Amino acid sequence: MHGRGDPSRSGRAYGRLKRATGCQHGELGPRFDAPVPSGGYSWWYIDAISDDGKHGLTIIAFLGSVFSPYYKASGRGHPEDHASLNVALYGPQARWTMTERPADNVSRDAKMLSIGPSSVRWTGDALEIDIVERDKRLGIPWRRPVRGRVRVVPEMLNPVGFALDPEERHIWQCLAPRARIVVEMNDPDISWSGSGYIDHNRGTESLEEGFRSWHWSRAHLSDGAVVCYEGERADGSRFASALRFDQHGVPAQDELPMMADLPNSKWQVQRRTRADKGEAKVDKTWEDTPFYARSTVSSRVYGEPVIAVQESLDLRRYASPIVQFMLPFRMPRRKF
Template identity: 50%
Template structure:
C-alpha cells in the first residue's frame, strides 16, 4: 500500500498456477508448463494482468526468475520486479518496475497441513516498496509484504477455506492465518514479527465478524476487541476476496489487508468456466 493509502499493488509469480483452469485440466501434470506473473493495481488507475505461459517462457537460477517478458531478481538486499504484461479482460499494456526492500528476513517456513504438503514462508513481513510504471504513468512508495508458498498437491485437496490478514505495526508486522483443513481440523496462526523479521506467537485475538462480499462469500477476521470493519474492497470473486480493514491488533489501531478463500466454491464447474476471462494463456509458449 502507498503511504497515503491511495494506491496498492499485488504481484504474484506462479510456477504451477494454483488457480489455473488450464493446469487443472492438463494431462501433462507439469507445473512449469503453467506459469504466470499476476499483477494487480488498486486505486486509480486500476489494472489486472495474469497471462499464463508454458515452460518455454520460463528461465530461472538462484537469484532470478523470468516468465515471458516479466522477471524478478534478488541482489541480496532488494527484490526488483520488471513488469511487461497485457491486461485482461480488456487488453492494454502494463509496464513498470517494482522494488521491494525488506527490513528483515524471517528464519523459515510454516507448515499449514498435517501431512506437511503445504508450506508458507512469510519471508519479509515488514518491507518498503517503490513503484514506478510507465504504462500507465504511476509512481509511489509505501509499505509492503513478501512471502512464498509451495505445495505438493492441489490446494482444494487439503483445505476447504482460509482467512489471512497482515497489518503493519509501529515495530514490524502482525499476521493472522486461520486455515480449515479438508478433514475439519484447523491451523490458526497468530504471529508478530519485529522489524528484523524475528517471529513470535501471540495469543489469538478475538474473532471478529465481517459482512459477506457481493458474491455472498462468508468471511471473518480477528482483533483485540472483536471488532473490525471493511474500509475498501480490492477483489471480489465468487471464491475469493481481498479487502482493506480497520481493526486493532497488538494494542495498535491498524489497517490490515485481509483475504478470504473458499476452495469448495473454487472447485465448482461454473467458477472454473469463468476463470479464462481473467487468466488468458499465451499461445505457443
C-alpha cells in the same frame, strides 16, 4: 463473540501452525530454483499500500499456477508449464493481469525468475519486478498494456517457514514481514511509494486437495508485524495462529485476537479477521471474485491501530464447474 485464543464457534480444537522442516535451509530472501513437484506449486506474493492510502498493489509469481483451469485440466503433471505473473494495481488507473505461459517461456535460477517478458529478481537486499503484461479486467473489451518496475526493500527478513498441515504438504513462509516499496509504472503512468510485505507458498498437491477455506491477514506494528492465518483443511480439521515478528523479523506465536466478522463480499464470499474486541471494518475491497476476496481492513491489534491486508478464500467454490468455466475468460494462456 469469542474470547482471545478461542477461534471456534463449534468448540472444536484448532491447531497452531508448526515450523516446517528444512525450509530454505535458513537462507534469507527468496530462492527461485527449487524444484516444483508434479501436482505441486510454488508462488511468491507481494502486497503493498501507498503512503497516502490511495493506491494498492499485489504481485504474485506462480509456478504450477494454483488457480489455473489449464493446470487443473492437464492433471497437474508439469507445473512449470503453467506459469504466470499476476499483477493487480488498485486505486486510480487500476489494472489486473494474469497471462499463463508454457515452460519454454520460463527461465530461472536461485536469484531470478522470468515468465515471458516479465521478470522477478532478488538482488540480495531488494526484490525487483520488471512488468511487461496486458490488462485483463472484466468489462474492458481491449487489453491495455501494464508496464513498469517495482522495487521492494525488506526492512526485516525471516528464514522460518510454517506448515499449514501436519504432513507438510503446504508450506508458507513470510519472507519479509515489513518492507518499503517503490512503484514506477510507465503504463499506466503512475508512481508511488509505500509499505509492503513478501511471502512464499509451496506445496506438493493442489490447494483444493488440502483445504476447504482460509482467512489470512497481515499488518505492520510499531515494533514489527503480525500475521493471522486460519482455515479449514479438506479433512475438516482446523488451524489458527497469530504470528508476531519482532524488529529483526523473528517470528513467535502469540495469543489469537478475537474473531471479527466482516461483511460478505458482493460475490457472497464469507470474510473474517482478527482484532481486539472483535471489531474491524473493511476500508476497501481490492478483489471480489466468486471464490476469494482481498481487502484492506481497519482495526486494533494488540492495542495498536492498524491497516491490514486481508484475504478470504473458498476452495469449494473454486472447484465448482461454473467457476472453472469462467476462469479462462479471466486468465488467458499464451504459447509465447
